[in-house]
Amino acid sequence: MNASQVAGEEAPQSGHSVKVVLVGDGGCGKTSLMMVFAKGAFPESYSPTVFERYNATLQMKGKPVHLQIWDTAGQDDYDRLRPLFYPDANVLLLCFDVTNPNSFDNVSNRWYPEVTHFCKGVPIIVVGCKIDLRKDKVLVNNLRKKRLEPVTYHRVGRKLGNLWILPHCARCVAHGGLGGCQQSGRGSTWKQNPECSRRL
Template identity: 50%
Template sequence: MPPEIRKKLVVVGDGACGKTCMLMVHSKNEFPKKYVPTVFENYTTVVNYSNQQIELSLWDTAGQEDYDRLRPLSYPESDIVLMCFAVDTHSSLDNLTEKWHPELAHFLPDTPKIVVGLKTDLRDETITAEGKERFVPTERGQAVAAALHCKYFECSAKTGKGLPEVFHAAVKAAMQSRFSKMRKRACSVL
């Protein structure tokens, strides 16, 4: 029996920050061997949440500036957005507040958003203190997420560490958003 509930998850963030790898590992359990810039890609997976099967439509958007005018076409009917950055690229975190959050506040003001730090395996593999300094610390990611009123998660598509938690939180937020939208549509008799 096909899932009765369908949810749309959109992923945004700078180009090459790891969005596509995260989605491919989650939906197909395969890590891409080489980088190919995404224009727009969709994946579908079925997840279990509270004893219900949910079809999760994963929308991978292009982070490159060339697609700034096309990207909003991916936004309608979104139930949850993952705002992603790479922990090995400080500017990708800065762009969450300078570019991605303002864009989403305009197009999806009422849609829940989660900040996700990607490529944590690179930070975890670094042994020296000097080497670790070039990475975004977890605390900085948490601070940015808090300032944006978002939850914060980190994961590695390469190792799978943290990936289930990201998608569980995303489905949970999408489902809670669904129920609050249903309450807003309900009539009140006075």
Template identity: 35%
Template sequence: MAANKSKSQSSLALHKVIMVGSGGVGKSALTLQFMYDEFVEDYEPTKADSYRKKVVLDGEEVQIDILDTAGQEDYAAIRDNYFRSGEGFLLVFSITEHESFTATAEFREQILRVKAEEDKIPLLVVGNKSDLEERRQVLVEEARAKAEEWGVQYVETSAKTRANVDKVFFDLMREIRTKKTSENKDKNGKKSSKNKKSFKERCCLL
């Protein structure tokens, strides 16, 4: 029975999401709220944590694998490895801390550098702590303009009130799924054109 269970789980589509952003912006709070429906205010990860959960995405059962990177990953090589393993990224900053918003540009550059061979990288810009409106330092217009410049979606969340928490994970999974689907089509297309070519070549030999 256990074998069957693990077999059925392994056949589910798996989407790998990486949480990226400065320390203290609420990456862990968002992850834990999505995973367990609980708000953890003071969570100081010393290392990256990985989570896996089965969810239903548009009627299809899939698995999401979330890597919550600790803000203090000082070693570029470690961070590069994390970025390499990811299929989609939630680029998180706190709306109460302008510095964390500025830092998103640097994180994005690193992702683009590591994923240089890929065309479009599934990525969402997330302004967290929207419940702290009175302490806002980053204007919605400013964040939205930056996201538009990068050609990505901007969403504000609150890990505390759970506002838009599911939305950012599900929207990102949809982008990952779309990318995988088009890549598979491309692969199949290339295969069939290769076969046609080799068939033509064989005909010429005859």
């Protein structure tokens, strides 16, 4: 799958259009995921998102697929506004920070109930962000002091069962798109990128 991305412009009218909505806690990595995929560049600093949209055009089997990627705010202050961006969504990405177990717990406790209420029947993919930080010794030691650990791929699978699971690290997205990482769900497995598999 080859991708040519155009950020911040209207998606072309020809070809198939897909609306993708990113949902998850503030600071979990949604914006970085979107920026790397749409622009090919990792943001240098964290700036809380209110709501942003980027467009990307992918070539699939020789035909253009236009993605409208919506990045939503995860902060409580925006709970009333966020549902305005759900209509006509074709796929939902529920994002969490693998270095923040609370962020993962919120996938099932907060985000899954919200999106299934507003987007009945829309496919859901769970995305574990920041997997490149799982081996950060300072971060891991700080978690251990709180009797916590980074969220593992196996823990996600046990808890979420039949939802799609996609670990994400910015390096893989920048070099090969989302398809470069391992994806697994009930009934499917994608080829595993060795760079990602070392981090799982």
